[in-house]
Amino acid sequence: MKTISVFPVLLSMCVYGQVFGIPAFPGAQGGGAGSVGGRGGRIIEVTNLNDSGAGSLREAIEANGARIVVFRVAGTIVLQSHLIVRNPYLTVAGQTAPGGGILISGKKLKVDMLQFRTHDIVWEYTRIRKGFATGGNDRAATIQMIDASNIMFSHNSLSWNQDEGMGVWGFAADRTKDISLSWNLVAEGIDPHATGALTGSDKASVAASMTDIDMDHNMEMNNTHRNPLMKHKSARYVNNIDYNNSFYMSQFIGGISADVIGNIYKRGPMTGTRRGDTHEVEASAASATDAADGSPSLYLAGNKGWHQTDSSGDQWLLVRKIAGENGAEVGDVPAAWKRSVPLASQTYPIIAESVSTLEATMLPIVGASRRLDENGNWVLNRDCVDARLINQYQTDTGIAAAITNESQVGGFPVIAGGAAYPDSDHDGMPDAWELAHGLDPNNAADGHLYATNGYTNVENFLRGANDE
Numbered sequence: 001m002k003t004i005s006v007f008p009v010l011l012s013m014c015v016y017g018q019v020f021g022i023p024a025f026p027g028a029q030g031g032g033a034g035s036v037g038g039r040g041g042r043i044i045e046v047t048n049l050n051d052s053g054a055g056s057l058r059e060a061i062e063a064n065g066a067r068i069v070v071f072r073v074a075g076t077i078v079l080q081s082h083l084i085v086r087n088p089y090l091t092v093a094g095q096t097a098p099g100g101g102i103l104i105s106g107k108k109l110k111v112d113m114l115q116f117r118t119h120d121i122v123w124e125y126t127r128i129r130k131g132f133a134t135g136g137n138d139r140a141a142t143i144q145m146i147d148a149s150n151i152m153f154s155h156n157s158l159s160w161n162q163d164e165g166m167g168v169w170g171f172a173a174d175r176t177k178d179i180s181l182s183w184n185l186v187a188e189g190i191d192p193h194a195t196g197a198l199t200g201s202d203k204a205s206v207a208a209s210m211t212d213i214d215m216d217h218n219m220e221m222n223n224t225h226r227n228p229l230m231k232h233k234s235a236r237y238v239n240n241i242d243y244n245n246s247f248y249m250s251q252f253i254g255g256i257s258a259d260v261i262g263n264i265y266k267r268g269p270m271t272g273t274r275r276g277d278t279h280e281v282e283a284s285a286a287s288a289t290d291a292a293d294g295s296p297s298l299y300l301a302g303n304k305g306w307h308q309t310d311s312s313g314d315q316w317l318l319v320r321k322i323a324g325e326n327g328a329e330v331g332d333v334p335a336a337w338k339r340s341v342p343l344a345s346q347t348y349p350i351i352a353e354s355v356s357t358l359e360a361t362m363l364p365i366v367g368a369s370r371r372l373d374e375n376g377n378w379v380l381n382r383d384c385v386d387a388r389l390i391n392q393y394q395t396d397t398g399i400a401a402a403i404t405n406e407s408q409v410g411g412f413p414v415i416a417g418g419a420a421y422p423d424s425d426h427d428g429m430p431d432a433w434e435l436a437h438g439l440d441p442n443n444a445a446d447g448h449l450y451a452t453n454g455y456t457n458v459e460n461f462l463r464g465a466n467d468e
Contacts, residue, residue, distance in 0.1 A: 022454040023348045024122050024152040025463055030236060031212030032180030033348035035150040037091035037122030040448055040456060041066025043428040048073055051080040057104075061085050061092070068458060070428045072420040074099035076412070082111050088118040093462050094125030094156075095372050096428070099418020101381050102368075107131035107412070112141045112163070116148040127157040127368045127383060129412065130190070132405045136162040138193050143167065147175035154182045157367040157386050160406040161189045164226070170201040173209045176232075181215045185367030187389050188222040188409060191402040196220040196242075200231030200253075200290045208233050208255065208292040215240055216350045219366045221393060224274065224402050225249070229325070230256055231291035234343060237263065238350045239358055241366075244268025244398035247275035253325050254286030255294025259342045262352040264359070265305035265318070268398035279320040280305040283333050287324035299339040304355045311355045363390055374421035374430035376465035383413045428458040433465075 023033040044067050047055035057077055060069040066089035074097045083104075094102050104126060106113035110133050116123075128142045140162035145151055146169050158165045165186035170176035186196050197215065201207040210232035220227040221243040228237070229251045235258045242249050243266040250265075252258050265280035272278060280303070285295040300315035308317040316338065320329040353361060364380075371381045382390070388410070392398045403409055421430040425440075427447030434441040439457060447458040455463075 021347070025455070025459065028152055028180065029348050029350040030180035030182065030214035030216055031178045031346065032150060032152045032214070034178065035120050035122055035152045036089065037120060037152065038066045038068040038089050039091070039459060041068055041089060043067075043426065043447060043458065044069050045426060046071045046073060049075045049077050051078065058083060061090060063087065065089065067091070068428060069093060071097035071102055073097065074101055074418045075415045076103045076105050078105045078107065079109055079113060082109055082113055082115065084115045084117060085121060086117050088120045090120070091122040092124065092126065094368060095370060095462065097371060098420045100383060100416035101125065101127065101371055103127040103129060103383065103413070103415045105129055105131060105412060106140065106142065107133060109133060109140060110136040111139055112144045114143045116145045116151060119149045119151075121148070121150070122152045123154070123156065125155045125368045125370065129159045129385070129406070130161045131412065132160070132162065132190055138163055141165070141167045144169060145176070145179060146170075147172050149176060149178045151179040152182070153180065153184065155184065155365070155368060155370075157185045159186070159188045159385060161195075163193055164195050164198045165189055165220070165223070166197040168199040168210070168213050168232070170206040170210050170232070173206050176201070176206075176210045177212055179213045181218060183217045183366055184219075185386055185389065186218060186220045186223070188399070188403055188406075189224070190406070191224065191404050194224040194402040195226035195229070196223040197228035198226055199228065199235070202290055204254070204286065204289050204291060204293045207231055207290065212346065214238070214350060217362055217366065219243070219362065219393070221268070221389060222399050222402075225326070226251065229253065230258060232256060233292050234258070236261070236343065236350055238352050239263065239362075241358065241362060241393070242266065243393050244270055246270045246273045246402060247278050248282050248322075248326065249278075249280050251282045251284070251322070251325065252296045252298060253284050254291025254296070256292060257297040257339075257343060259299045260303060261300070261342070262302040262311075262355055262358065263304075264355050265303065266393070267306045268396060269400040270398070270402070273401070278329065279307055279318060281319040282322045282329070283319060283337060284322045284324050284327060296337050297339050298333070298337055299342050301342070302352065302355060363394070372462070372464055374432040375436065376433045376461055378464050383415060385410070385413055429461045433461055
């Protein structure tokens with residue numbers, strides 16, 4: 001195991017991240033990869049499953065200042081009201097939870113479960129499941145990012161939403177940008193709004209300022225449509241797996257410049273049941289005020305679907321022009337909408353892989369699939385919901401119609417508890433890991449020290465022994 005030495009001097013969190021140019025964590029990609037999260041901040045332990053109060057997740061995310069949230073408990077947190085992150089510089093590390101991990105339930109809510117309304121957030125390895133509530137339709141997403149920026153939202157499992165699974169919405173110009181939605185499993189929205197992901201704004205001028213909102217390595221399945229629906233200015237949609245929609249799979253509306261690269265689009269039992277044999281990618285000029293003005297500019301490469309099974313073949317067989325959002329297909333997209341070169345490279349570009357290896361890469365670890373043990377080893381840790389979904393994809397046995405209640409697919413799982421690893425100094429790092437890396441398990445200050453790779457010691461633990 002590689003040993004990472006520490007600097008003897010603490011460095012400013014924000015200045016360090018800017019000067020040395022490191023991503024949110026090793027391997028972070030896309031628009032939100034520059035997020036510093038809670039780097040250099042205090043460790044806050046979640047010690048119970050209460051909705052609020054001392055030791056709760058709510059208390060941790062509502063705290064001020066840079067902070068890294070770790071879990072000393074496993075199980076289900078049942079929300080009594082929605083969670084709103086208003087204070088920046090936050091890392092939530094669900095991979096630290098013992099036992100079966102963390103599930104956040106929104107069964108009692110008629111509104112969004114979790115909102116980000118700030119900047120610099122890293123949120124990983126949680127399950128966020130809404131569940132049916134009377135009166136929650138079209139107002140109750142699992143996660144909404146509103147006027148938010150520098151967000152890395154990775155390896156989460158979202159399901160049973162009554163609005164979007166993942167939403168990114170802007171109200172003020174130049175506030176919503178630089179977001180990565182990566183390695184998430186977004187599945188089984190609740191009808192009549194069983195949708196995957198949506199981006200846009202109530203104002204065309206605001207949508208035009210929403211840049212670098214990217215999606216990579218997500219799995220979206222058993223939703224009716226919006227996998228995704230994007231109406232902001234620039235996006236990269238790379239190496240996602242989309243399965244079993246009932247009508248339009250992906251839509252790009254208005255003056256968006258989007259790269260659509262290396263995605264797998266797979267039909268399922270309910271594909272085409274609401275609107276015939278619709279195509280994988282649909283595009284339309286702006287026809288409403290919630291999209292950037294203009295017409296789409298699309299670059300396609302290496303995608304595979306049912307209208308084009310050869311990822312090296314003619315990519316435009318996957319695409320059709322539609323008459324506005326959710327409108328009828330009206331023919332091929334105009335030549336002016338087809339771009340022959342991808343968007344300019346980013347600071348932390350998304351490195352696309354071939355669709356021939358994508359399933360082998362993604363299926364074992366997409367979503368809230370793992371946790372860390374006391375030695376920093378990754379332990380596979382799916383709940384039964386995600387295990388069922390992965391099996392349905394692999395065996396092509398997805399649902400035949402969108403659900404109207406989570407009870408139709410087994411309901412909320414029981415999440416096993418477990419003993420947290422020993423952490424004598426409560427610095428977010430297990431005693432065993434500290435000893436193995438030459439740190440002091442009785443010195444809480446060493447978690448904040450920077451190692452030679454530019455990350456703090458606790459951040460290096462959060463990446464696991466195999467990711468160093």
